[in-house]
Amino acid sequence: MNGRGRREERARGREVVRGACAAALLTTMACGSKEHGARTAELAAATVPAPAGVAAPSVAARGAAWLPEGATDGDWMMPSRDYAGTRYSPLTEVDTSNVGTLQLAWTFDDGESHYGHEMTPLVQGNTMYIVSPFPNRAYAIDLSKPGGQVKWKFEPNPSPIAIGKACCDAVNRGAALYDGKLIFNLLDDHTVAVDAATGKEVWRTKLANVEDGTTMTMAPLVVDGKVYVGNSGGEMGVSGWLAALDAGTGKELWRAYSVGPDSMVRIGNEFSPFYSWMRGKDLGVKTWPANAWKHGAGAVWGWVTYDPESKWIYYGTSNTGPWNAAQRPGLNLWTSGVFARNADDGMARWAYVFTPHNEWDYDGVNENVLVDLPIDGHPRKVMVQFNRNGFAYTIDRTTGEVLVAKPFGHENWASGIDPKTAMPIVNEAKHTVPPGRWVRDICPADIGVKDFEPTAFSPKTGLFYVPVQNVCMDYKGREVSYIAGTPYWGAHMSRHTGPGGHPGSFIAFDAAKGEKVWEIPEDFLVYSGALVTAGDVVFYGTIEGWFRAADARTGKVLWSRKLGSGIISAPMAYRAPDGHEYIAVAAGVGGGAMTQASQPGFPPRGSTYYVFSLGKNVPAVPPQTGAKGEGGAPQKTGGKP
Amino acid sequence: MSDSRRAWTVPAALLIAAAVGCRQDTQDVRGGAVGDRTLPQSQPAVLRAADTTGLPAEGALARVAIGDIAGVGNNTLATQMKNPYSGDMAAITQGQELFVGMNCAACHGYDLKGGMGPDLTDTYWRYGGSPAAIYKTIFEGRPQGMPAWGRTIPPALIWKVAAYIESKGGAFPARLADRGRQGDLADEDTTAGSTLKGRNNVY
Numbered sequence: 001m002n003g004r005g006r007r008e009e010r011a012r013g014r015e016v017v018r019g020a021c022a023a024a025l026l027t028t029m030a031c032g033s034k035e036h037g038a039r040t041a042e043l044a045a046a047t048v049p050a051p052a053g054v055a056a057p058s059v060a061a062r063g064a065a066w067l068p069e070g071a072t073d074g075d076w077m078m079p080s081r082d083y084a085g086t087r088y089s090p091l092t093e094v095d096t097s098n099v100g101t102l103q104l105a106w107t108f109d110d111g112e113s114h115y116g117h118e119m120t121p122l123v124q125g126n127t128m129y130i131v132s133p134f135p136n137r138a139y140a141i142d143l144s145k146p147g148g149q150v151k152w153k154f155e156p157n158p159s160p161i162a163i164g165k166a167c168c169d170a171v172n173r174g175a176a177l178y179d180g181k182l183i184f185n186l187l188d189d190h191t192v193a194v195d196a197a198t199g200k201e202v203w204r205t206k207l208a209n210v211e212d213g214t215t216m217t218m219a220p221l222v223v224d225g226k227v228y229v230g231n232s233g234g235e236m237g238v239s240g241w242l243a244a245l246d247a248g249t250g251k252e253l254w255r256a257y258s259v260g261p262d263s264m265v266r267i268g269n270e271f272s273p274f275y276s277w278m279r280g281k282d283l284g285v286k287t288w289p290a291n292a293w294k295h296g297a298g299a300v301w302g303w304v305t306y307d308p309e310s311k312w313i314y315y316g317t318s319n320t321g322p323w324n325a326a327q328r329p330g331l332n333l334w335t336s337g338v339f340a341r342n343a344d345d346g347m348a349r350w351a352y353v354f355t356p357h358n359e360w361d362y363d364g365v366n367e368n369v370l371v372d373l374p375i376d377g378h379p380r381k382v383m384v385q386f387n388r389n390g391f392a393y394t395i396d397r398t399t400g401e402v403l404v405a406k407p408f409g410h411e412n413w414a415s416g417i418d419p420k421t422a423m424p425i426v427n428e429a430k431h432t433v434p435p436g437r438w439v440r441d442i443c444p445a446d447i448g449v450k451d452f453e454p455t456a457f458s459p460k461t462g463l464f465y466v467p468v469q470n471v472c473m474d475y476k477g478r479e480v481s482y483i484a485g486t487p488y489w490g491a492h493m494s495r496h497t498g499p500g501g502h503p504g505s506f507i508a509f510d511a512a513k514g515e516k517v518w519e520i521p522e523d524f525l526v527y528s529g530a531l532v533t534a535g536d537v538v539f540y541g542t543i544e545g546w547f548r549a550a551d552a553r554t555g556k557v558l559w560s561r562k563l564g565s566g567i568i569s570a571p572m573a574y575r576a577p578d579g580h581e582y583i584a585v586a587a588g589v590g591g592g593a594m595t596q597a598s599q600p601g602f603p604p605r606g607s608t609y610y611v612f613s614l615g616k617n618v619p620a621v622p623p624q625t626g627a628k629g630e631g632g633a634p635q636k637t638g639g640k641p
Numbered sequence: 642m643s644d645s646r647r648a649w650t651v652p653a654a655l656l657i658a659a660a661v662g663c664r665q666d667t668q669d670v671r672g673g674a675v676g677d678r679t680l681p682q683s684q685p686a687v688l689r690a691a692d693t694t695g696l697p698a699e700g701a702l703a704r705v706a707i708g709d710i711a712g713v714g715n716n717t718l719a720t721q722m723k724n725p726y727s728g729d730m731a732a733i734t735q736g737q738e739l740f741v742g743m744n745c746a747a748c749h750g751y752d753l754k755g756g757m758g759p760d761l762t763d764t765y766w767r768y769g770g771s772p773a774a775i776y777k778t779i780f781e782g783r784p785q786g787m788p789a790w791g792r793t794i795p796p797a798l799i800w801k802v803a804a805y806i807e808s809k810g811g812a813f814p815a816r817l818a819d820r821g822r823q824g825d826l827a828d829e830d831t832t833a834g835s836t837l838k839g840r841n842n843v844y
Contacts, residue, residue, distance in 0.1 A: 160784050160785045160786075161784065161785065161786050162786070163785040164748070164785045480747070481742065483744050486788060487744050
């Protein structure tokens with residue numbers, strides 16, 4: 001998909017055009033907005049100040065159990081920093097009063113500019129760790145050396161077959177540091193653990209056959225000696241799964257499928273979904289036509305979170321396959337939903353399906369952030385997911401009861417979520433069945449009001465910070481046959497900007513009430529993750545390449561810098577050996593952001609990590625150190641792609 | 642030709658496609674479409690050897706070098722092999738139906754403009770853009786995810802898919818096969834009467 005030959009620069013026009021998890025092959029983005037639809041007025045609302053006295057459940061106060069073992073307040077050892085998935089940093093040196101003086105401290109380039117950079121750098125102690133998109137090279141960078149010096153490089157050499165099996169760019173969403181190991185997935189369906197001190201491979205486990213269309217792009221969650229990994233391939237007719245590996249050896253301990261009989265889904269006596277339509281035996285088979293579940297997707301390519309008190313894990317399942325829903329009448333459980341499972345044995349505790357019989361590619365894989373919020377005046381243990389389908393779900397994470405489900409952006413496919421059954425009330429005009437006809441202006445488009453790009457939650461403000469997309473689609477289903485290793489897709493589609501004129505925005509959202517608090521409109525989709533700090537500063541990036549800092553309480557933009565490429569990664573904050581706070585983010589557009597590649601102002605691809613600090617901390621003249629050639633970016637080696 | 646005849650079997654996936662999944666898309670596999678020169682009309686899907694009458698010999702195809710390799714000798718005879726279906730509208734229509742039915746379109750785009758897989762209309766060919774090179778790429782598969790269809794699709798239908806791709810303007814005529822082997826340089830053809838769309842062509 002991207003020319004890698006001698007003249008790769010001439011592979012113009014061959015950018016991977018696909019929606020996140022969307023085989024978007026044919027996407028033509030129309031720029032004009034269509035002025036119809038329901039909730040647009042809300043979206044267009046101007047910035048309003050945060051309500052005073054917002055409840056402030058303290059994630060930080062939960063203590064070390066919610067952080068990877070050994071993490072200090074200046075460390076960032078997993079993509080979301082904590083098991084709850086908040087992406088909240090307790091560092092306070094950078095705050096609303098001084099963030100305007102942020103300056104570039106140093107940069108690093110991993111040389112893999114062909115593919116999107118969706119990861120978050122990790123830091124433990126004096127070392128930063130990054131994993132590139134395919135070919136998934138890992139780097140350790142010594143932060144005690146000026147400008148950051150490469151400590152080691154690890155080249156896993158995954159199979160290039162994987163490039164052509166990944167629906168939505170050959171991306172990687174990050175690694176996890178655990179017990180002296182850097183653990184991450186390779187696009188060709190291996191999980192690998194590398195000695196964090198030396199860069200030597202400790203173990204490597206094969207999880208699936210890439211030839212059959214399975215790839216792996218998600219970041220593992222590692223806790224209590226187990227590594228949780230899942231597959232990608234929702235457009236390739238896979239059946240989704242989450243597997244647990246032994247963190248010490250890589251040995252697979254169990255695997256829980258998203259479809260199939262209860263034995264495969266790991267549903268047993270402990271399974272207790274809140275709603276009756278999800279109760280019964282083998283619903284992962286019975287809610288499908290005969291054998292259709294075998295290629296029904298429910299891939300697990302998003303985020304996994306963990307509650308150390310209940311010792312349950314939470315993760316979502318991808319779109320239903322194929323997209324053409326006419327080929328799979330039924331509720332199609334357990335795709336497009338969320339599971340709560342025992343972290344230990346993987347047995348399901350409850351499940352909820354956001355989009356039953358998903359006709360629009362609304363994956364359920366977005367992060368499930370585990371926080372405690374006041375609902376109707378009572379503190380509740382909840383998980384919050386900003387779903388692709390445009391609704392923000394606040395769910396009791398102990399029972400699976402949907403407490404709040406409100407739109408957080410423009411959608412018109414459903415008029416709401418039934419409070420009794422928690423099923424969406426689908427707009428009849430937006431059904432894509434029967435196929436073979438164009439259904440116009442379905443909002444959101446396949447890539448959703450929000451895709452995988454993760455939100456941040458501040459226990460200080462009690463608010464979520466959410467990247468928002470305002471894109472709709474015209475859609476025509478078509479019959480498709482399953483052929484292993486090829487897309488099992490079945491749809492024509494074209495996307496256009498939704499009402500209001502802004503393809504994206506960045507918002508603050510009160511998940512206890514289901515209300516937007518403030519909004520920053522942007523000229524492109526906002527496809528980056530978010531970071532919020534104890535300095536009440538929230539960071540995000542735009543596809544155009546703007547990296548912004550805003551006041552977490554008011555949404556006032558306090559600082560912006562244009563980076564070399566579009567930002568689809570999630571920023572992070574760490575304390576360097578010099579004792580100061582640094583903010584890091586990767587700029588390398590790709591993934592679902594390529595759906596806007598034809599828009600004026602769309603940047604070139606890139607592969608650079610930018611690290612910022614307050615101006616007073618950045619030395620004007622770097623000190624002379626070491627022998628010549630000791631530092632700097634690594635050389636790209638030829639040969640294998 | 643005898644050594645070039647092989648027992649082509651239609652595997653289960655294709656049978657399923659023909660019988661269940663997308664009847665319209667793969668009707669040509671069962672020989673139902675007008676103008677099919679190689680498969681009898683209105684036959685049910687059965688396992689049988691494919692008729693290769695009138696098609697280039699597999700032995701000759703095997704000598705065609707993969708594109709994008711500098712300095713591949715002077716083996717021009719085989720590389721300049723023509724597609725027996727070039728410009729045949731009925732065959733092109735069948736090729737298009739197969740292109741959709743076998744999910745080629747889902748990777749390369751219904752308009753062939755690319756997606757998960759490369760654009761097939763832009764005259765940039767990693768593995769050669771001549772008819773024989775395209776045939777071989779479909780037959781053998783390629784390293785970055787292109788499946789090998791040689792065991793699945795009979796030769797006549799591969800040629801028809803190639804004819805459909807050629808009809809979209811990005812491929813090179815057989816006479817330029819040598820240039821086609823040079824990968825992306827081939828679109829700089831300036832020979833008189835060239836109809837290629839490359840950047841250096843006045844046409």
